[in-house]
Amino acid sequence: MGKGRLEAFSDGVIAIIITIMVLELKVPHGAEFEALAPLLPVFLSYVLSFIYVGIYWNNHHHLIHAVTKTTGGVLWANLHLLFWLSLIPFVTSWIGEHHLAAVPLACYGFVLFMSSFAYLLLVRCLEANNEAVKAALGSDRKGKISMLMYLVGVCLSFVYPLLGFGVYVLVAVIWFLPDRRIESRYKS
Amino acid sequence: MGKGRLEAFSDGVIAIIITIMVLELKVPHGAEFEALAPLLPVFLSYVLSFIYVGIYWNNHHHLIHAVTKTTGGVLWANLHLLFWLSLIPFVTSWIGEHHLAAVPLACYGFVLFMSSFAYLLLVRCLEANNEAVKAALGSDRKGKISMLMYLVGVCLSFVYPLLGFGVYVLVAVIWFLPDRRIESRYKS
Amino acid sequence: MGKGRLEAFSDGVIAIIITIMVLELKVPHGAEFEALAPLLPVFLSYVLSFIYVGIYWNNHHHLIHAVTKTTGGVLWANLHLLFWLSLIPFVTSWIGEHHLAAVPLACYGFVLFMSSFAYLLLVRCLEANNEAVKAALGSDRKGKISMLMYLVGVCLSFVYPLLGFGVYVLVAVIWFLPDRRIESRYKS
Amino acid sequence: MGKGRLEAFSDGVIAIIITIMVLELKVPHGAEFEALAPLLPVFLSYVLSFIYVGIYWNNHHHLIHAVTKTTGGVLWANLHLLFWLSLIPFVTSWIGEHHLAAVPLACYGFVLFMSSFAYLLLVRCLEANNEAVKAALGSDRKGKISMLMYLVGVCLSFVYPLLGFGVYVLVAVIWFLPDRRIESRYKS
Numbered sequence: 001m002g003k004g005r006l007e008a009f010s011d012g013v014i015a016i017i018i019t020i021m022v023l024e025l026k027v028p029h030g031a032e033f034e035a036l037a038p039l040l041p042v043f044l045s046y047v048l049s050f051i052y053v054g055i056y057w058n059n060h061h062h063l064i065h066a067v068t069k070t071t072g073g074v075l076w077a078n079l080h081l082l083f084w085l086s087l088i089p090f091v092t093s094w095i096g097e098h099h100l101a102a103v104p105l106a107c108y109g110f111v112l113f114m115s116s117f118a119y120l121l122l123v124r125c126l127e128a129n130n131e132a133v134k135a136a137l138g139s140d141r142k143g144k145i146s147m148l149m150y151l152v153g154v155c156l157s158f159v160y161p162l163l164g165f166g167v168y169v170l171v172a173v174i175w176f177l178p179d180r181r182i183e184s185r186y187k188s
Numbered sequence: 189m190g191k192g193r194l195e196a197f198s199d200g201v202i203a204i205i206i207t208i209m210v211l212e213l214k215v216p217h218g219a220e221f222e223a224l225a226p227l228l229p230v231f232l233s234y235v236l237s238f239i240y241v242g243i244y245w246n247n248h249h250h251l252i253h254a255v256t257k258t259t260g261g262v263l264w265a266n267l268h269l270l271f272w273l274s275l276i277p278f279v280t281s282w283i284g285e286h287h288l289a290a291v292p293l294a295c296y297g298f299v300l301f302m303s304s305f306a307y308l309l310l311v312r313c314l315e316a317n318n319e320a321v322k323a324a325l326g327s328d329r330k331g332k333i334s335m336l337m338y339l340v341g342v343c344l345s346f347v348y349p350l351l352g353f354g355v356y357v358l359v360a361v362i363w364f365l366p367d368r369r370i371e372s373r374y375k376s
Numbered sequence: 377m378g379k380g381r382l383e384a385f386s387d388g389v390i391a392i393i394i395t396i397m398v399l400e401l402k403v404p405h406g407a408e409f410e411a412l413a414p415l416l417p418v419f420l421s422y423v424l425s426f427i428y429v430g431i432y433w434n435n436h437h438h439l440i441h442a443v444t445k446t447t448g449g450v451l452w453a454n455l456h457l458l459f460w461l462s463l464i465p466f467v468t469s470w471i472g473e474h475h476l477a478a479v480p481l482a483c484y485g486f487v488l489f490m491s492s493f494a495y496l497l498l499v500r501c502l503e504a505n506n507e508a509v510k511a512a513l514g515s516d517r518k519g520k521i522s523m524l525m526y527l528v529g530v531c532l533s534f535v536y537p538l539l540g541f542g543v544y545v546l547v548a549v550i551w552f553l554p555d556r557r558i559e560s561r562y563k564s
Numbered sequence: 565m566g567k568g569r570l571e572a573f574s575d576g577v578i579a580i581i582i583t584i585m586v587l588e589l590k591v592p593h594g595a596e597f598e599a600l601a602p603l604l605p606v607f608l609s610y611v612l613s614f615i616y617v618g619i620y621w622n623n624h625h626h627l628i629h630a631v632t633k634t635t636g637g638v639l640w641a642n643l644h645l646l647f648w649l650s651l652i653p654f655v656t657s658w659i660g661e662h663h664l665a666a667v668p669l670a671c672y673g674f675v676l677f678m679s680s681f682a683y684l685l686l687v688r689c690l691e692a693n694n695e696a697v698k699a700a701l702g703s704d705r706k707g708k709i710s711m712l713m714y715l716v717g718v719c720l721s722f723v724y725p726l727l728g729f730g731v732y733v734l735v736a737v738i739w740f741l742p743d744r745r746i747e748s749r750y751k752s
Contacts, residue, residue: 005195005249007569012203012388015576020211022650023584027657031665050650054643061569061639072246076364079242086210086238093215101219176640193383193437200391200576208399260434264552267430274398274426281403289407381571381625388579396587448622452740455618462586462614469591477595 230284418472
């Protein structure tokens with residue numbers, strides 16, 4: 001079974017997820033700069049989520065690139081990943097509209113955690129059928145550290161919400177900046 | 189005529205259908221866990237419909253994979269399937285917002301029934317032109333039993349709505365869990 | 377320049393157009409069958425527009441299939457077609473919410489007319505560069521008759537709105553039913 | 565690494581951006597021609613933005629066509645461009661709903677400026693890895709003049725909003741009309 005439609009369908013879903021988040025940026029009631037102020041937390045959470053979905057698309061792109069064979073299990077593991085990613089617009093709106101409150105931020109971290117868990121499952125599923133994937137990925141220490149940090153972020157959100165948000169930003173930065181030293185230290 | 193655009197267009201439409209359902213998960217008014225409670229039926233129906241649309245995408249993927257030739261009739265049979273699938277977000281919102289009430293659940297089952305009927309039509313249409321499809325599909329007992337169960341679910345919805353919902357969950361489980369014994373017993 | 381992305385982009389836009397129309401089917405306030413009654417005109421106009429967008433996708437599919445070379449002019453002629461098609465969800469909602477009133481129906485016909493005009497422009501643009509397209513299309517009498525019928529429908533909408541609607545249904549039927557006699561009589 | 569998914573993902577995102585703008589054309593409350601009047605500025609800004617997004621898609625199409633190799637940096641430069649393009653529907657709605665007021669128009673110009681800046685970054689990123697792109701693009705004087713004109717438009721918006729809007733229309737016309745003399749004078 002080819003991987004062409006798996007890529008096409010994932011591209012479609014991820015493209016829609018990344019784009020519908022902008023619909024949450026409701027048109028301001030006024031026509032002055034001040035009218036933009038209440039949108040700031042919505043905008044910041046949009047930027048963060050845009051980067052996260054972008055990271056997932058990049059990683060998905062690299063992962064599937066090494067794949068030669070897909071199975072029924074892979075299709076479902078991929079749909080499971082897309083399911084958790086599809087909840088990102090929902091939690092993004094929630095933290096945006098409630099100005100980075102504790103519970104929404106914890107839920108945001110939970111969805112990020114489940115997304116990275118679903119990604120791990122997909123990787124395991126692919127490794128079982130594709131030797132090349134196994135060789136290319138190594139021990140994926142970066143992914144496991146991210147999952148731990150999401151949990152830390154969830155816990156911190158209840159105590160100091162902004163610190164929790166900071167942890168999520170930090171994880172995004174780790175993935176976003178492909179710094180050679182960081183990459184070589186954490187990747188294998 | 190090639191099948192590339194048939195796949196691309198179907199992937200696009202199914203990707204949009206599966207993703208716009210999440211827009212129905214409206215941002216809660218509060219920032220506490222309790223604010224999520226009224227969303228529970230909406231969330232559960234989202235999960236069920238996500239799985240159903242995922243099942244259709246998986247089956248469509250396998251079906252078209254075996255196809256070598258498309259005709260005008262095939263294009264329309266495919267659009268007919270996409271039409272019924274496009275109504276899934278509507279009935280999903282309806283059962284979600286009215287907490288699994290009788291009539292919305294019956295309509296949900298009706299749309300599932302019509303989708304499976306449209307799928308059967310598409311299969312017939314493809315079999316007429318592609319010998320390989322005919323050989324690969326067998327008697328499709330699983331599809332026919334599903335259609336029967338949808339009808340049972342529709343009737344049950346009027347008497348015990350939750351039982352109707354249970355039947356729809358059961359059909360999804362049958363397709364979702366590719367248990368060897370079930371597959372070999374029902375497939376040919 | 378290849379035609380792959382022209383097809384992919386057009387598929388994407390048409391897939392979105394055909395799917396966002398269903399968002400106009402707002403969740404009913406009640407949970408009884410009667411709650412569906414006010415949705416009937418919205419649903420009927422959704423069905424008609426779904427068929428129209430489906431017809432355009434089918435024809436676009438066949439048209440581009442015969443193309444070997446695209447130019448800057450072709451890309452813009454294609455975008456021009458997509459522009460008018462993108463207005464179909466707007467006029468569809470308008471006729472649906474105002475129960476097939478005169479002015480919305482006339483505007484619906486105007487958008488259909490402009491879409492077919494844009495399609496004609498795209499065909500002319502392609503014929504200039506692709507001999508195969510010219511040979512495959514013939515005189516396109518069916519397209520020209522449709523344009524005339526849209527104009528008749530627009531005029532009728534002002535006098536007897538339902539008759540105007542009937543004309544639009546009739547044109548859809550002519551394209552939908554590829555009756556051999558009709559095809560051979562009108563196509564070349 | 566291939567460029568197939570980069571194109572597919574970009575096509576998906578741009579297709580969604582260009583189509584969701586039409587959702588801002590809310591169904592009029594009345595069923596007369598007068599009911600369309602308040603939609604006129606929304607419609608005009610939709611047309612302008614549709615053309616702008618179309619121009620970006622056309623240019624993206626030509627740019628990536630000449631590319632043979634993509635890198636992690638290219639993927640992110642591309643996402644950065646898509647980010648700014650994704651804000652076009654937001655600023656389009658803002659200028660539409662506030663009838664071309666000063667601040668929204670300035671923000672509209674700012675988003676156009678950032679989009680063209682992101683496009684320039686993407687070009688630089690691609691040139692570093694692809695000799696063919698460098699040769700095909702020349703000095704890109706047209707792109708640089710556009711960026712200057714966007715800045716002029718932003719400033720003018722604060723003084724004479726309509727003049728600012730006029731500048732944005734003018735830039736679109738420069739790109740839309742591939743007049744031979746203009747092209748040869750500005751392109752290399």
